[in-house]
Amino acid sequence: MARYTGPTSKIARKFNDPIFGACKELKKKAYPPGQHGNKRRRKQSEYAIQLAEKQKAKYTYGVLEKQFRNLFKAAAAKPGITGENLLKFLEARLDNTVYRLGIAPTRRAARQLVSHKHITVNGEIVNIPSYTLKPGDIVGVKAKSQAMGKIQEALSGRQRASFSWLEWDTERMVGKYITQPEREEIPEQIKEQLIVELYSK
Incomplete structure (x- = not known):
């Protein structure tokens, strides 16, 4: 995924989280973007949920796939909880x-x-x-x-x-x-354990 340069409101609505900052569109349209965004959608698979969480983290911190994967490898190699280590590396950018x-x-x-x-x-x-x-x-x-x-x-x-x-x-x-910050001090609403599970497959 190249660094996203399109409308930020679409991404905020996709994840239902103002990850780029305050978003008026998110309040007006509290449903995913697209033609069928406001209709009931099929239940997501476990993989889809994990992938979405990884994408959310990448959009939030503006990191490309290769960079993100390298950070995950470094986080996994470091003592401690892998997911928390990953967020600490992202915060240290x-x-x-x-x-x-x-x-x-x-x-x-x-x-x-x-x-x-x-x-x-x-x-x-x-x-x-x-x-x-x-x-x-x-x-x-x-x-x-x-x-x-x-x-x-x-x-x-x-x-x-x-x-x-x-x-x-x-x-x-x-x-x-x-x-380095502790996990509870980082305000981003990211479920890092889902990202760990995705890369552990």
Whole structure:
């Protein structure tokens, strides 16, 4: 699956979850998209349910199939619960952290900021959205980019959601990735065990 660039409301309605942010269409049309979306559908198979959960996670974090599979392999090789490890790896991505810190309003916008070299890690420009952060890493906005309208707008309207694994310094415009989050701290409504079951077949 290539990175999705189409209407986000269709995907939100497909999974009945505003995975790209607030979605007015989801409230108006609380049924799947398509000609027969509001009709009763056949019961989904176990495989279909598991596949849908994997697709939901990929859309949410903006990860391609090959990247997702590699992350799953790394999560399975790491001690601990595979599903939780997978979510921790996804949360440690640079684009996701830029989004969580409020530097960008969406993960899609965060990927663009990273790709266009507006973001630094430990003082060095990093333009790889999938870059994996380590505890103690400092994520900042490049000095020349701090006055950018989109960044200022995002920060001024930033919802002060507190994430225990992140710190944000408003004056310096830098954030710190303190540690990996625990599963209960990650707000995304993803049933990671279904993804583990899918890859375990």
